[in-house]
Amino acid sequence: MSTQTxxxxxxxxxxxxxxxxxxxxxxxxxxxxxxxxGLELEVFKGECFGLLGPNGAGKTTTxxxxxxxxxxxxxxxxxxxxxxxxxxxxxxRERIGVQLQETQLAEKVTVVETLRLFRSFxxxxxxxxxxxRTVALEEKRHARVGxxxxxxxxxxxxxxALVSDPELLFLDEPTTGLDPQARLSLWDIVEKFxxxxxxxxxxxxxxxxxxxxxDRVAIMDHGKVIALGxxxxxxxxxxxxxxxxxxxxxxxxxxxxxxxxPAVKHLHKRGDVYALTVSEIGVALPALLAEIKRQQSEVxxxxxxxxxxxxxxxxxxxxxxxxx
Amino acid sequence: xxxxxxHPLFELTAMRVREFLREKEAVFWVFIFPxxxxxxxxxxxxxxxxxxxxxxxxxxxxAKANEVAQLLSGSAEVTATVMSPEEAAQALRSGKVSIVIxxxxxxxxxxxDPTRPESRAARLMIDDVxxxxxxxxxxVKTGEQKITEPGARYVDFLxxxxxxxxxxxxxxxxxxxxxxxARSRKILKRFAATPMRxxxxxxxxxxxxxxxLVLEVAAVVVxxxxxxxxxxxxxxxxxxxxxxxxxxxxSGIGLLVASRPTTIEGVSGLMNFIMLPMWLxxxxxxxxxxxxxxxxxxxxxxxxxxxxNALRSVMNEGAALSxxxxxxxxxxxxxxxSFVVALKIFKWQ
Numbered sequence: 133m134s135t136q137t138x139x140x141x142x143x144x145x146x147x148x149x150x151x152x153x154x155x156x157x158x159x160x161x162x163x164x165x166x167x168x169x170g171l172e173l174e175v176f177k178g179e180c181f182g183l184l185g186p187n188g189a190g191k192t193t194t195x196x197x198x199x200x201x202x203x204x205x206x207x208x209x210x211x212x213x214x215x216x217x218x219x220x221x222x223x224x225r226e227r228i229g230v231q232l233q234e235t236q237l238a239e240k241v242t243v244v245e246t247l248r249l250f251r252s253f254x255x256x257x258x259x260x261x262x263x264x265r266t267v268a269l270e271e272k273r274h275a276r277v278g279x280x281x282x283x284x285x286x287x288x289x290x291x292x293a294l295v296s297d298p299e300l301l302f303l304d305e306p307t308t309g310l311d312p313q314a315r316l317s318l319w320d321i322v323e324k325f326x327x328x329x330x331x332x333x334x335x336x337x338x339x340x341x342x343x344x345x346x347d348r349v350a351i352m353d354h355g356k357v358i359a360l361g362x363x364x365x366x367x368x369x370x371x372x373x374x375x376x377x378x379x380x381x382x383x384x385x386x387x388x389x390x391x392x393x394p395a396v397k398h399l400h401k402r403g404d405v406y407a408l409t410v411s412e413i414g415v416a417l418p419a420l421l422a423e424i425k426r427q428q429s430e431v432x433x434x435x436x437x438x439x440x441x442x443x444x445x446x447x448x449x450x451x452x453x454x455x456x
Numbered sequence: 457x458x459x460x461x462x463h464p465l466f467e468l469t470a471m472r473v474r475e476f477l478r479e480k481e482a483v484f485w486v487f488i489f490p491x492x493x494x495x496x497x498x499x500x501x502x503x504x505x506x507x508x509x510x511x512x513x514x515x516x517x518x519a520k521a522n523e524v525a526q527l528l529s530g531s532a533e534v535t536a537t538v539m540s541p542e543e544a545a546q547a548l549r550s551g552k553v554s555i556v557i558x559x560x561x562x563x564x565x566x567x568x569d570p571t572r573p574e575s576r577a578a579r580l581m582i583d584d585v586x587x588x589x590x591x592x593x594x595x596v597k598t599g600e601q602k603i604t605e606p607g608a609r610y611v612d613f614l615x616x617x618x619x620x621x622x623x624x625x626x627x628x629x630x631x632x633x634x635x636x637x638a639r640s641r642k643i644l645k646r647f648a649a650t651p652m653r654x655x656x657x658x659x660x661x662x663x664x665x666x667x668x669l670v671l672e673v674a675a676v677v678v679x680x681x682x683x684x685x686x687x688x689x690x691x692x693x694x695x696x697x698x699x700x701x702x703x704x705x706x707s708g709i710g711l712l713v714a715s716r717p718t719t720i721e722g723v724s725g726l727m728n729f730i731m732l733p734m735w736l737x738x739x740x741x742x743x744x745x746x747x748x749x750x751x752x753x754x755x756x757x758x759x760x761x762x763x764x765n766a767l768r769s770v771m772n773e774g775a776a777l778s779x780x781x782x783x784x785x786x787x788x789x790x791x792x793x794s795f796v797v798a799l800k801i802f803k804w805q
Contacts, residue, residue, distance in 0.1 A: 199649055201805065222651040230649040236641040240478040241471060252467040253652040292646075 151210070152177045152300050152331040153198060158207035160193050160355075167193040168204070169355035177299075180322065180332040182346035184339065184441060186451070190355035191335040192233055195304050198333070199230050212299060226254055229298030231289045233305050239278030243269055243288055246277060247295055254296035267291040267321055283314025290321055301325060303334040307341060319345060339441035351445055358448050366444045372397045372409040375443050376420065378434040379404045384427045393419045398447045405433075409443060465656045465663070472664030475634070482630070486672055490622045491679045497618075497741075498611040498684050509578045511536045512544040512553040520559055527589040534582060554578035611684045616767035617740035619673055620702065624734060624760050626672060627706025628713060628727050631661050635714035636723040645805035658799055662707045669703040670696075689774030697777060698770060698784070702763040705787045708794035709759065715802040734760040762786040 153175035160168040167190045175181040183191045196202040198209055200216040209216060214224045237246055247260045264270055267287040272280060280288065286306060293301055303322065307315040322345055326332055336342055342349045343363040351359040351366070359366055367373070384390075390408065391399045395416040398409040410416035413436060424431060446452060476482055511534055513521045521538045528536040536557075539547060547553045548567065555578040556567040564586060568575035638644050647657060680686035688695055713730060717723040737751070738744055738760035747755060755761050762783035769775040777784070 201645060201649055222653075225649065225651040228649075230646070232642055232646055232649065234642045235646040236643070237646075238471070238475060238638075238641075238643060240475050245471065245474065249464075249467045249471055250650065252462060252464040253647075253650040255651075296650075 150176050152212060153333060154210045155198065156208050158194065158197060159205050160197060160202065161205050167355055168197065171355065171357060173350060173357065175331065175333055177331050178329055179347040180326050180334065180345050182342040182349040183335040183352055184337065184342045184349050185352035186337055189352040191352055192304055195302055195333065195335055199228065199302055226296065227299045229293030229296055229301045231293045231303045231306060235289060237277050237288065240276060242274050242276055244273050246288065247291055250292040251295045257296040258294065260295065263291045263295045266294060266324065268317060283310050283317065286310060286318060287321065290318065294325065298330070300331045303332065305335055307338065343441055349441065351448065353449050359444060363441055366441060367439050370397060370409055370439050370444060370447055372411045373439050374410050374413040374436055375439050376408045376410060376417065376434065376436050378406055379432045380424055380429040381432055382429045384429055389423055393423060400446050400450065402452060407446065409439060409447060464652055465660055468657060468660035469663040472660055473667055476664070476668065486626045486668060487675050490618055490676050494615060494618055494676055494680055495683065497614055498680070508533055508535045509581055510553040511578065511582055512539045512547050512556045514541045514544050514556060514558045515539060516559055524557065524559065528582060528585055530589065531585045534585060555582065557582065611680065612686060612772055614741070615676060615680045615686055616771045617764050619676055619699070620760055620764040620767055621740045622672060622676065623669065623699065623702045623763065624706045624731060626668065627665060627703060628710045628731060630665070631707055631710030632714040632723045632727050633720065635711065636717055636720055639718055639803065648804040655799060658711055658795070658802070661711060662704050665703050665707045666700065669699060673699050688771050690770035694770045694777040698766045701784065701787050701791065705759050705791040708791045708798065711798040712794040715798045734758050737761070739764050757786060759787055759790040
C-alpha cells in the first residue's frame with residue numbers, strides 16, 4: 133500500500149518536473165468578450181511551444197495570464213512548479229523572461245544602457261555584453277534605441293528577456309511586422325536559446341514560423357485550443373498532404389460536385405479562389421479538371437502546394453489565419 | 457566603462473537623468489526658462505530710482521521756452537523738451553510726456569490729466585523746480601532717505617517664489633509626463649514583468665529630481681545674485697533642506713497625479729487642475745496674505761504656499777529651520793501621503 137502511494141507520488145513529481153507551464157480551465161472575460169474560454173495547456177520543459185491563431189484568438193491574453201500580468205477570472209496556472217500570488221512572485225519573475233507584443237523601449241537611451249537596467253533587476257543572469265553578442269547587436273551597442281530598425285528593436289526586446297538567463301521564455305508575436313531577413317535572425321536567437329535547454333512559449337499568426345520553430349503547436353480560436361500536436365501531426369490530421377488552389381473563368385454551377393471527387397478531403401472557397409485538400413494529387417487533379425470541363429468552365433489559375441498549418445486552420449474554422 | 461549593472465535604484469535613477477538630459481526641450485523649461493523669468497520680472501518690477509519725468513514746453517516765438525527748459529534741466533528728475541503746440545498736445549495724449557507747460561507772459565499754465573498719478577506728481581515737481589528757480593525759499597528744512605537696499609525689493613520677494621513655482625512645475629510636469637508616456641508605451645507593463653521592486657521605480661523619480669533640483673535652484677539663485685545682487689540671508693543648509701523637501705513633495709504629488717492616466721491629454725488636464733489654484737493662491741508673485749481671511753487656512757495648507765513661505769523666511773528674513781516647523785510639517789505630510797497613495801493605486805498597465 134505504502135509503496136504504491138509513494139510510486140504514485142513519484143510519478144506525479146516526475147510529471148511536475150517535466151512540465152514548465154500548466155494551466156487548467158482558464159477563463160478571462162472582458163466587458164463584452166470572453167477572450168479566454170476554458171483553456172487547457174501543458175508545456176514541457178525544453179520544448180518550444182507555439183500558440184498559433186488569428187488576431188483576437190486570445191493568444192496575448194493567455195500569455196499575459198501565464199506571465200502573471202493579468203489575472204484570470206477562473207482556472208489555475210502553474211509555472212515551473214510555482215503559482216502566481218503565492219507570496220513569492222518576485223522569485224518566479226527571476227526565472228522567466230518576457231517579451232511583450234507592444235512594448236516600445238525608451239528611445240533616448242542606448243542598447244547597452246537598456247540592457248544594464250534590465251540586468252540590474254535580476255539577482256543572476258548573463259553579462260550584458262554576452263547578451264548583446266547573442267542577439268548580434270554588437271555594432272549597435274552605443275546606439276540609441278530610437279535609431280534602431282524594427283528588427284534590431286525586436287532583438288533588443290528579446291535580449292532584455294534573455295539577460296536574466298531565464299528557464300522559461302515568453303515571446304508574444306516576436307516577428308510580427310518584420311521583414312524576412314529580420315525574421316530569420318530572430319529565429320536563430322530562439323533556436324540558440326532552445327538548444328541550450330531553455331523552454332519557450334511563443335505566439336504567432338505565421339504558420340511558417342510555428343512550423344519552423346515549434347516542437348508542438350496549439351491552434352487557438354475564440355479563446356479555445358482547437359487542435360494540439362506537432363506541426364507534422366496536425367498536418368497529417370487533415371488526411372491529406374496536398375492542396376490545390378484554383379480559379380475558373382465562369383462560375384461553377386455546383387460546388388458540391390467537387391467535394392465528391394476522388395481523393396478530395398475538404399473544400400474551402402474564398403472569394404473566387406477554391407482550395408481543395410487532397411490525399412493523392414495524381415488522382416484528384418485529373419478528376420478536378422474533368423469536372424470543370426463538364427461544368428463548361430475553364431481553369432484560369434491553378435497551383436498546388438504541400439499542406440501547411442494554415443490549411444489545418446482553414447479546415448478547422450473555415451477561415452484563413454490572417455483574415456480570420 | 458564598467459559593464460556590470462549596479463543596484464536597480466541606481467540604474468533606474470541614471471536612466472531618468474539620461475532621458476531628461478537628452479530631451480532638449482525639457483532642459484530649456486527646467487533650467488533656462490526660470491532664469492529668463494527671473495530676469496524679465498526683476499527688470500519689470502525693479503525699484504531703482506524712478507524714471508525722469510518727461511515734460512513738454514510749448515514753443516514760443518521768442519527764446520523764452522528755451523530759457524524755461526534750461527531752468528528745468530537743473531533738476532535731475534525732469535527732462536524737458538520744447539515742442540510745437542500740436543506736438544505737445546499729441547505727446548500728452550499718448551502719454552509720452554506727463555505734463556505740458558504753456559508760457560503766458562511771465563506766468564505758466566500746466567496742462568495735464570488729473571486722473572493720471574504721474575501727471576499730478578509731475579505738476580508738483582516742476583512747480584517746485586520752477587518756483588525755486590524764480591527765487592522761492594524753503595520755509596522748513598527737510599531731508600530724504602532713499603531705500604533701495606537688497607532684501608526689501610520686489611526681486612527679493614520674487615526669487616523664492618519663482619524657485620517654489622519651478623519646483624512644483626518641474627516635479628509635476630517632469631514626472632507626470634515621463635510616467636504616462638512609459639505607461640502608454642507599455643514600458644511600465646514590461647517592468648512589471650521583471651522582479652523589479654515597484655517602490656524602487658517610483659523612488660528613482662524622487663532621486664533623479666534631487667539631482668536636477670540642485671542645479672535648478674542654483675541657476676536662479678546665482679543669476680539673481682549676479683544681476684540683482686540677491687543674497688540669501690539664512691543658512692544655506694536650511695535652504696537646501698527646504699528645497700529638497702519641496703522637490704520630494706512635488707515629485708510625490710507628480711507620481712500621484714500620474715498614477716492612473718493612460719494618455720498625455722488626461723494627465724495634462726489633471727496637472728493643470730492641481731497647479732492652477734497654487735499658481736494663483738500660493739503667493740508666488742504677490743503675498744498670499746492679500747486673499748480674504750476665510751481662504752487663509754486653505755491657502756496655508758497648499759504645498760506651494762508652505763514651500764514659498766519657508767523659502768522666503770529663510771532667504772529673505774534669515775529665519776532658522778526650527779521657526780519654520782509649520783510649513784515643513786505641511787510639506788512632509790503632502791510628501792508622505794502622496795508617495796504612499798501613489799504606490800498603492802499606481803497602474804502598471
